[in-house]
Amino acid sequence: MDDSGTAARRSAIYLLDQVLGEGRLMSECLGAGALDRLEPADRARAQRLALDTLRGLERVDRLLSKHLKRMPALTVRNVLRLGTMELCHGAAAHGVVNAMVEIVGKTRRFGHMKGLVNAVLRKIATEGPEAWAALRAPRLPKWLRNPLVAAWGSPAVAAMELAHLAGAPLDITLRPGAEVDLPGARAVPTGSLRLDDAGQVSALPGYEAGAWWVQDAAAALPAKVLAAKPGERILDMCAAPGGKTLQMAATGADVVALDISEARLGRLRENLARTGLKAEVVISDALRHDGQYDAILLDAPCSATGTIRRHPDLPFAKDGSEFGGLIELQSQMLAHAWGLLKPGGRLVYCTCSLLPDEGEVQIEEALEILPGARIDRDALALPGVEPDWVTEEGGLRLRPDYWADLGGMDGFYIACLRKSL
Numbered sequence: 001m002d003d004s005g006t007a008a009r010r011s012a013i014y015l016l017d018q019v020l021g022e023g024r025l026m027s028e029c030l031g032a033g034a035l036d037r038l039e040p041a042d043r044a045r046a047q048r049l050a051l052d053t054l055r056g057l058e059r060v061d062r063l064l065s066k067h068l069k070r071m072p073a074l075t076v077r078n079v080l081r082l083g084t085m086e087l088c089h090g091a092a093a094h095g096v097v098n099a100m101v102e103i104v105g106k107t108r109r110f111g112h113m114k115g116l117v118n119a120v121l122r123k124i125a126t127e128g129p130e131a132w133a134a135l136r137a138p139r140l141p142k143w144l145r146n147p148l149v150a151a152w153g154s155p156a157v158a159a160m161e162l163a164h165l166a167g168a169p170l171d172i173t174l175r176p177g178a179e180v181d182l183p184g185a186r187a188v189p190t191g192s193l194r195l196d197d198a199g200q201v202s203a204l205p206g207y208e209a210g211a212w213w214v215q216d217a218a219a220a221l222p223a224k225v226l227a228a229k230p231g232e233r234i235l236d237m238c239a240a241p242g243g244k245t246l247q248m249a250a251t252g253a254d255v256v257a258l259d260i261s262e263a264r265l266g267r268l269r270e271n272l273a274r275t276g277l278k279a280e281v282v283i284s285d286a287l288r289h290d291g292q293y294d295a296i297l298l299d300a301p302c303s304a305t306g307t308i309r310r311h312p313d314l315p316f317a318k319d320g321s322e323f324g325g326l327i328e329l330q331s332q333m334l335a336h337a338w339g340l341l342k343p344g345g346r347l348v349y350c351t352c353s354l355l356p357d358e359g360e361v362q363i364e365e366a367l368e369i370l371p372g373a374r375i376d377r378d379a380l381a382l383p384g385v386e387p388d389w390v391t392e393e394g395g396l397r398l399r400p401d402y403w404a405d406l407g408g409m410d411g412f413y414i415a416c417l418r419k420s421l
């Protein structure tokens, strides 16, 4: 690891350039190997720095705008943004200012901006965390804020924005029977283990041995709602990278893990190998898959708007133009999955979305059009699940502003449909 933090900071600035300049998701940049040449600890640090800057970007830009007459080029702006975020989170001024001046000084095009970076960050350093804390929580962009306000109301959306700013702890699901001592871990009401400030995940006890996997507490609920039993034939219809496959495989069920993405299934295979769990892996378009199953989990592709606490790049890299196509694909997948379900079987539908069109509305429509479909409310009666979370049509609505005192949860929608005999 580079103790000065220069390598991690430089990479964080590269990630900011990609997200804010090219509209790329951080996951795409990481998948393309953006941080591969860094040591694991620096990789974790670079990601954390970029994510924290994106979470607080509106605040950062407000502070910076007071000290800039003209906006400099994007890379210089991102050097200033990262420096501002670090200073406002209490990092030592001397170290941050020197590092940012050195980084900009070594760029090919912006070496002449060293003086500006030095002067602006010194001013920010004196204003410090006090000015930061007085600013409002960054707002979501209008393309997302407007539909969310229409669905949940302004106070709820403001609470979600606070949750987005706070970020997310690390949640893990323990493999049944595994024993591991994770210092600082606490159980949340639904049973997931939660760690604040976890650092580099692969360095935590039990990771190499496959004693657990990373999975937000909300994301751990769909497989619990499905409650797979040993010997049941189960289809995980959009499975990769496999958190829910692992949960269901751990019950002794016979799980088929299907996904269209070979690269993402590579991660699923690694997760199976690390945990020693078994599933049949199938690369296919779900809409072309055939077979008959006792139960199906459909974790459909969606806007992922419930995961902004952990993926604050999403509002900057997307614009909502893909919503319509996703909603159409979800209803096609629901209809196709229904045909693969044995009479008496159950289908758990879920999305990590905050938009009712990808959750509540899909299930209302499915109950009208899928032959022999009824909602199973009893399947939602799980430890830690609050009755208030159950929706009118009988699904479960989870929001990032829930469990505010415990560190929040991802936004999710989950419903269990039963097919008549």
Ligand SMILES: C[S@@+](CC[C@H](N)C(=O)[O-])C[C@H]1O[C@@H](n2cnc3c(N)ncnc32)[C@H](O)[C@@H]1O
Pocket: 237, 238, 239, 240, 241, 242, 243, 244, 245, 258, 259, 260, 261, 264, 284, 285, 286, 287, 299, 300, 301, 302
């Ligand atoms: C929400 S993610 C699944 C997350 C996964 N269930 C888990 O818990 O780790 C949605 C997945 O749907 C997959 N997908 C998208 N379109 C698909 C299709 N037509 N057929 C099968 N999988 C598809 C994507 O590759 C992606 O892995």
